[in-house]
Amino acid sequence: MATADDLKFxxxxxxxxxxxANPDATTISIDEPVEIPKxxxxxxQEPGREEDDELLGTDDSxxxxxxxxQKKSAPFWTFDYYQTFFDVDTYQVLDxxxxxxxxxxxxxxxxxxxxxxxxxxxxxxxxxxxxFTIAVSGNLSNFFIHLGKPTYHYVPEFRKVSIAxxxxxxxxxxxxxxxxxxxxxxxxKVMNIVSYSFLEIVCVYGYSLFIYIPTAIxxxxxxxxVRWVLVVFSLCLSGxxxxxxxxxxxxxxxxxxxxxxxxxxxxxxALLAVxxxxxxxxxxxxxxxxxxxxxxxxxxxxxxxH
Amino acid sequence: xxxxxxxxxxxxxxxxxEITVPVGSHSPDEDYSTLDEPVKDTIMRDLKAVxxxxxxxxxxxxxxxxxxxxxxxxxxxxxxxxxxxLQGGSADSKDDGGPQFAEVFVIIWFGAVVITLNSKLLxxxxxxxxxxxxxxxxxxxxTVAMLVxxxxxxxxAGTVSFVIRLIVVGAMFxxxxxxxxxxxxxxxPPNRKALVVxxxxxFYFVISWxxxxxxxx
Numbered sequence: 115m116a117t118a119d120d121l122k123f124x125x126x127x128x129x130x131x132x133x134x135a136n137p138d139a140t141t142i143s144i145d146e147p148v149e150i151p152k153x154x155x156x157x158x159q160e161p162g163r164e165e166d167d168e169l170l171g172t173d174d175s176x177x178x179x180x181x182x183x184q185k186k187s188a189p190f191w192t193f194d195y196y197q198t199f200f201d202v203d204t205y206q207v208l209d210x211x212x213x214x215x216x217x218x219x220x221x222x223x224x225x226x227x228x229x230x231x232x233x234x235x236x237x238x239x240x241x242x243x244x245x246f247t248i249a250v251s252g253n254l255s256n257f258f259i260h261l262g263k264p265t266y267h268y269v270p271e272f273r274k275v276s277i278a279x280x281x282x283x284x285x286x287x288x289x290x291x292x293x294x295x296x297x298x299x300x301x302x303k304v305m306n307i308v309s310y311s312f313l314e315i316v317c318v319y320g321y322s323l324f325i326y327i328p329t330a331i332x333x334x335x336x337x338x339x340v341r342w343v344l345v346v347f348s349l350c351l352s353g354x355x356x357x358x359x360x361x362x363x364x365x366x367x368x369x370x371x372x373x374x375x376x377x378x379x380x381x382x383x384a385l386l387a388v389x390x391x392x393x394x395x396x397x398x399x400x401x402x403x404x405x406x407x408x409x410x411x412x413x414x415x416x417x418x419x420h
Numbered sequence: 421x422x423x424x425x426x427x428x429x430x431x432x433x434x435x436x437x438e439i440t441v442p443v444g445s446h447s448p449d450e451d452y453s454t455l456d457e458p459v460k461d462t463i464m465r466d467l468k469a470v471x472x473x474x475x476x477x478x479x480x481x482x483x484x485x486x487x488x489x490x491x492x493x494x495x496x497x498x499x500x501x502x503x504x505x506l507q508g509g510s511a512d513s514k515d516d517g518g519p520q521f522a523e524v525f526v527i528i529w530f531g532a533v534v535i536t537l538n539s540k541l542l543x544x545x546x547x548x549x550x551x552x553x554x555x556x557x558x559x560x561x562x563t564v565a566m567l568v569x570x571x572x573x574x575x576x577a578g579t580v581s582f583v584i585r586l587i588v589v590g591a592m593f594x595x596x597x598x599x600x601x602x603x604x605x606x607x608x609p610p611n612r613k614a615l616v617v618x619x620x621x622x623f624y625f626v627i628s629w630x631x632x633x634x635x636x637x
Contacts, residue, residue: 193540200541203611235542239619246626253633270633272519 199234199313207236214321217355223321224314224359232313237320241286244323247330248282249275252394255334259396274394285386286323290315293360296375300367308362318359322352326387333391336398345387353380470494477557480599487550487603495556498563499528502627505566506634519630527630531623532556539608539616546607555620558600559627565592566631573636585632593628597621 188194213227253271260266294312301309310318329348333341356379364372454462470493503524519527536551544551569585601617608616 197541197543200538200543202615204614205611207615235538235615239538239622242619243622246622246629250629268633268635270518270630270635272523272630 199232201231202233202235206231207233210236210317210321211240211324214324214355215351217351217358219354220358222359222362223318223355224310232311232317234313234316237286237316237323240320240324240327241282244327244330245275245279245282247327248390248394249278251330251334255336256396258334259336259398278390278394281386281390282323285382286319287316289382290319293375293379297363300364300371304367306363306366310359310363318356322355322383325352326390329387330390333395338398341391341395345391349380349384349387353383356380356383466491466493470497473553473557474560477560477599480602487546487554490547490550490553492549492553492556495528495532495553495559498556498559499525502528502559502563502566502631505563505570506630518634524630527626528556528559531626535619535623538619539604542612542615543609544604544607544616546604551604554600554603555623558596558603558624561592561595561599562589562624562627562631565589565628566634569631569634573634577635589628589632593624596624600624 188198210227213223217223218226249271252274256271257268290312294310294315297306297309297315300306325348329344332344335341357376360379361372361376364375469489469491473491473494503521506519506524507521532552532555535555536546536548539546539551540548565588568588572581572584572588575581597620600620604620605613605617
């Protein structure tokens with residue numbers, strides 16, 4: 115096993131001395147510490163510096179190529195194969211979450227944060243948290259809305275957890291699958307500069323769902339205006355992450371197909387948010403003190419409530 | 421030989437002796453000796469092991485007994501009793517609203533398996549069943565909370581009882597999470613500890629939510 119000394123940059127005279135001492139020794143030249151072992155990654159280079167390089171726009175395509183070639187060398191029936199998808203540290207996951215909530219205009223989420231190290235930890239646990247957050251918040255919100263009514267008897271509504279789980283996991287896996295298939299098909303017709311692997315698309319979708327977790331908690335507030343403002347706000351943030359990721363992948367294509375693809379992505383994302391709001395959260399009633407809602411909106415609320 | 425013709429052994433003299441095989445040290449293989457013991461001893465030995473683990477959970481210290489001799493009896497008993505106590509018991513249990521028996525079972529066991537797989541995929545060194553054992557045993561504080569909640573609900577279902585239940589469930593939730601983290605945290609790589617602890621937090625939060633929202637008919 116290589117010690118830390120072997121990985122440090124060797125001075126020229128050392129190598130020359132070594133060669134002079136043993137001329138027949140095989141030499142390996144390591145020109146740049148690109149292939150840093152993963153467990154030394156956090157110690158040898160600060161994460162901030164890496165991201166500064168990215169933001170400056172230095173071309174790292176060869177680095178990502180090298181890193182991409184190193185991954186997934188184990189066959190898919192071994193445990194080690196799946197371990198390569200969980201090769202993230204705490205700070206990396208937190209950085210990716212931050213990147214999905216505060217999208218940097220013009221910078222690609224995949225290129226900036228994922229960079230050939232897609233993980234399944236983030237998408238899986240963000241979806242799990244979202245499922246339980248929506249179920250619990252919906253339950254709490256209904257409780258507060260119907261509190262005080264004589265005919266109301268509180269039920270935990272546990273069925274909704276299964277429904278929420280099915281919906282969100284289906285969205286987080288089937289939509290990336292369809293999108294990936296579609297992009298592969300278009301790639302065969304039109305040569306695109308940017309193409310994503312399936313796991314990178316799953317990663318982007320998973321992390322882009324993070325903004326809905328605080329949104330779901332804030333949806334407990336039983337004001338219709340507040341809820342819709344939250345929907346629009348979170349849709350803008352996560353939608354912009356998705357658009358900035360996928361626009362470079364389709365912009366070389368036929369104009370109409372590119373626009374249609376991006377529009378479909380946004381539409382499905384909006385459908386998820388609105389659908390969750392409509393199904394899990396009962397509409398606030400008219401007699402609840404809501405000074406913001408004018409009367410004519412109140413009647414539409416009643417007709418829409420179930 | 422004429423002298424020997426007179427030698428005869430009387431039938432009255434008993435021929436006796438001893439043939440013993442030297443046993444040496446006490447054999448470490450217990451299998452043969454436990455076959456003959458009374459059933460009570462067998463059951464009491466397993467019960468004592470389970471009981472000792474319960475005590476370890478209630479006073480979590482860095483002891484390796486829970487990890488070394490894992491067993492799944494305790495988690496099974498806890499899971500079944502928790503699932504039974506979460507049943508509404510009403511005649512019309514169709515639209516109870518609460519979790520069914522099978523749902524509680526699935527959530528606890530499937531959740532524990534997923535958390536174990538997660539910690540192993542992140543590079544943890546704990547074995548699969550050891551982790552299941554720890555996660556299952558640390559449901560004990562929440563089962564105690566469920567018992568307390570049911571007793572409190574017998575007295576009444578108003579705001580005061582809700583506040584009491586909230587405090588008890590919250591305290592037990594914290595205890596469960598801290599106990600399981602104390603046992604499992606050492607086997608994780610140091611820069612991924614938070615990634616492993618968070619799913620455990622979510623797991624016990626979901627169980628606490630099921631306990632807190634239990635309303636009898």
